[in-house]
Amino acid sequence: MTTVCGLPALAVKEQISRVLVDGADLDVMRAAFARASWTTLVEPGDRVAGKLIQMCGAERALQFLIDRFTAKEIMQECALLDESKDDNQSCEEDIAEGLQRWIPRLNSADALNAVHHAAQLGAFLLTPEQEGWPGGVNDLGHHMPLALWGRGQRSALAGFDNSLAVVGARASTGYGEHVTMEAVSAIAERGVAIVSGAAYGIDGMAHRSALAVGGITMAFLAGGVDRFYPSGHDALLGRIMDSGVILAELPCGYAPTKWRFLLRNRLIAASTQATIVMEAGWRSGSLNTANHAASLNRPLGVVPGPVTSASSAGCHRLLREYDAVCVTTASEMLELLPGFNPESPE
Structure with a gap:
């Protein structure tokens, strides 16, 4: 075929090859470009898009939009009619609503521009078919990311196989930062990768503590990988890229929003083997990450704080209302990781 998703194949190949590993074959390029377009x-x-892509493939699903298929025609093409009648009706309605969201945003130039912008930044595109994909996010089912845009060291992606999410309040206290520094430093020295969201407070301390001991750390952003947020962490994110990686499921140029921060949290919880909440107030956003970890049956550790401190009220809430484990030391946090061997040298 001379076209890919309605665009000249040579133009697509020229652009997408710049954000993929060298030697990627044409099939990988086609699938990657389709996923880039979906982002x-x-x-x-987006649950409906996730289901459609898992059923039909990213390129075929995108072609349905380009060819202006109706929801019923898409259902027939994807052979979904073997489900129950009620399920079929519900699925068709979902797809119809999805088409109303997606079609107005369909612009072939946007996809090429996204890839071109990423290549100019030295960013890369990661898809489920490629080595380095954090397999844990597949547990999100239809809510899993369609692709991930990254900047930094591709080799650091292997760290997801032995990783710990460390999250907490932006308005952290000296107590929370001290516990985070001590614990994360010891954990990172054991070769465990630290994953967080690069926010002020506990997130930032977790990243800095891992970097201080030469450990690997990864950050998930709520906007594009060119939109460093918060701006006060520009230097920190640059340091993370020097030895680790930053990732986002939105293309370059997309701004972080409150809703996108909450959705970003599911990636932090799903990509890692366990989650630790270091310090959290009653309404801290880190409780959202903890909720995702619990729903995915990931081990959840919580550091207690003074009962008089509002900054630890969320932690105590998790210990009361969730199946969370009280942890106070690096060793207790490491015990939450599957296959952890306490006899191995510190």
């Missing part, structure tokens, strides 16, 4: 069409975690 410009949908918001993170």
Whole structure:
């Protein structure tokens, strides 16, 4: 075929090859470009798009939009009619609503521009078919990311196989930062990768503590990988890229929003083997990450704080209302990781 998703194949190949590993074959390029295109069409975690792509493939699903298929025609093409009648009706309605969201945003130039912008930044595109994909996010089912845009060291992606999410309040206290520094430093020295969201407070301390001991750390962003947020962490994110990686499911140029931060949290919880909440107030956003970890049956550790401190009220809430484990030391946190061997040298 001379076209890919309605665009000249040579133009697509020229652009997409710049954000993929060397030697990627044409089939990988086609699938990757289709997924890159989908990231410009949908918001993170779009369940309907996720289901459609898992059933039909990213390129075929995108072609349905280009050819202006109706929801019924898409259902027939994807052979979904073997489900129950009620399920079929519900699925068709979902797809019809999805088409109303996606079609207005369909622009072939957007996809090429997203890839071109990423290549100029030295960013890369990661898809489920490629080595380095954090397999844990597949547990999100239809809500899994369609692709991930990254900047930094591709080799650091292997760290997801032995990783710990460390999250907490932006308005952290000296107590929370001290516990985070001590614990994360010891954990990172054991070769465990630290994953967080690069926010002020506990997130930032977790990243800095891992970097201080030469450990690997990864950060998930709520906007594009060119939109460093918060701006006060520009230098920190640069340091993370020097030895680790930053990732986002939105293309370059997309701004972080409150809703996207909440959706970003599911990636932090799903990509890692366990989650630790270091310090959290009653309404801290880190409780959202903890909720995702619990729903995915990931081990959840919580550091207690003074009962008089509002900054630890969320942690105590998790210990009361969730199946969370009280942890106070690096060793207790490491015990939450599957296959952890306490006899191995510190």
